[in-house]
Amino acid sequence: MRYEVTILQHVGHSSSWTVPLRDRGEKKNRSFSKYITESAEAIVIPKKKTWSKWAVLQALASTVNRDPTAPHYMFQDDPYLTPRTSPEFKLYSLSQESGRMAANHIVNKNPKFFQKDFAEPHIPCLMPETMELCIEEVSEAALLERIMLRKVKAAVDMYDQLLQTGTTVSPDASNDLLDLICLYGDRDPVQDDKPEAEDVQEEGRRRKGRLRRASDLVRIVWRENNNAERIFNLLPERDTRAYSALIRGMVKYGAHVKAFNTYTDMLNNRLTADVHTFNALISAAPEVRERYTEKWDLIVDLLNQMNEQKVKPNLLTFNALLKGLRRCGSLARAQSLHTLSEMKAMGIAPSLASFDHVLGIFYKAGQTDILQEVMTEVAGRTFVAQDPDDGMPVCLDTKDIEAAYKVHDLLSVGENWRMLGDSFQQSIYYISSPYFWLMFNLLCMMEHIDVVLKWYKELIPSLYYPNPQGMRDLLQALDTDNRLDMIPQIWKDIRRMGHDNKSDLVDELLSLMARDKHSPEIQESFAVCALDVKSLYEQGQGARMALEWTATAMTNITSVLLAAQKKQQAWDMLKLFKTKNRVPSEELMEEFLASIKSSNDPQHAMELVQISASFCLPSTPKLAERVLQAFELSEEQKTILSELEVSTEVSE
Structure with a gap:
């Protein structure tokens, strides 16, 4: 028996294909839709479940939760170096990454010393990479070896030697070489333990004091008659794969007009493009047209050609379309929603890059309601990376605390946290990105203090290092909800995070403690905190701190000590006024008289x-x-x- 399956094509037409399904006799009424394949082979049901080598480790990892009272796990090997501020985090994490790169360099340069593998299961990334060439003679095997090791120049030289000796190179090997050249822009890829050439030149510019502009950076460009074009012209038969590699390489390295000319040549040779070629051309369409309508017309023309050549679009096609729409002005809003509808009709789920492009389109036009719709759509979903642009979107300044909650909750679903990137990028999201600064600011302004403290204990210091302004916002939230009894505890965190040398933050804390009278227990804790602050001022300029005595700070400390019945320490502070050439206020003298x-x-x-x-x-x-x-x-x-x-x- 045969089942007809109808799909909706991209431009609205419908086509069908038939999928053979083995006749199951009396059991044919059962649902086997999930086992339908394009082949007529019998369904094989495994007799036992085969677990992956990492199943036990993954199960154990799922039982471990993050400790909110501890620093990030990447610093737990050396508690002495645990960062307390964002600059320290950046310094230590980059130092750790530099050490990892140095270790990889040593391992890869001296693989003979690292042959034994004790890891179970085997961890390939911890083993030295085979980077040395083993085949020296001129042969196709030597060419394939150089291609596999990503040695572009050596592979091109070997290819030329094969042609000079009259050896015929197979089409697959030629296409593999063309793919390699177009991927890396006709140059050897930079190893992980070596800086990019443009990074080195940019560092030189920075040291010379020149302005750091994007136009100053040395970019890889598509050169005229480079090795990719030369080898492409030498191919005896140019198939779709060869044209696709050349077009994608041209688009990647900025030769957009030449890419469209190559595509025209491809059509003249009666070849059909694949979906990857169309994806590259769609992404390049905004670069070859000036007006918004012309850009959109070119994209539509490419979509129509996809339909004519019976090329089914994929997720990357729609993402390239949405990314191009971001440069199409007022046309973008209506067409982006239509694009999402087409994706839904074809059964293609949008990725995070899709939603990011949609948000970029509507926020550029000043429409912020779309954020709530997007967050409702992605809530509770697990995402995996399917597009180079996939990743958690940056925070948008909406002043909407509910939207901030939804963005943060999305990270806790499944393994969505992986969408932030590696461990360094994940920590940057919490520690250095404006998103968490904005979220913490909104919490302090809009939420009850119990909610603020809940998030505070959850995020600090394991994920987020507030800046001095963030701590001031927290102090103001404590003042608003009459929870000044928490000030001594917050002061300990201020000291741990290295913000105790910020005079405006310290003055804010002292003024809150000295403003009102509290119970004896709270006044006692305030006095201990005030004496700790006093010790910082007494360290002077020779220490790490740079706090200088002010009349306001001295008055507030003295008031706190008097309220806690610390009369001797208060008298010492009063005498300090004369030593530091500061004048006490009349209100402070009245407080002293009342105490006496x-x-x-x-x-x-x-x-x-x-x-x-x-x-x-x-x-x-x-x-x-x-x-x-x-x-x-x-x-x-x-x-x-x-x-x-x-x-x-x-x-x-």
């Missing part, structure tokens, strides 16, 4: 008036009068107060 009255200490009251007089405070006469009224003083003390009062009035 509670303990009924006339001697300290006299000292307070004398200190006020030494600073020539205008409130000194009033302060002396209040001391005379509130305390029982000796005649000598009264005389001293009278003299201080007179001297203050004279100085005024």
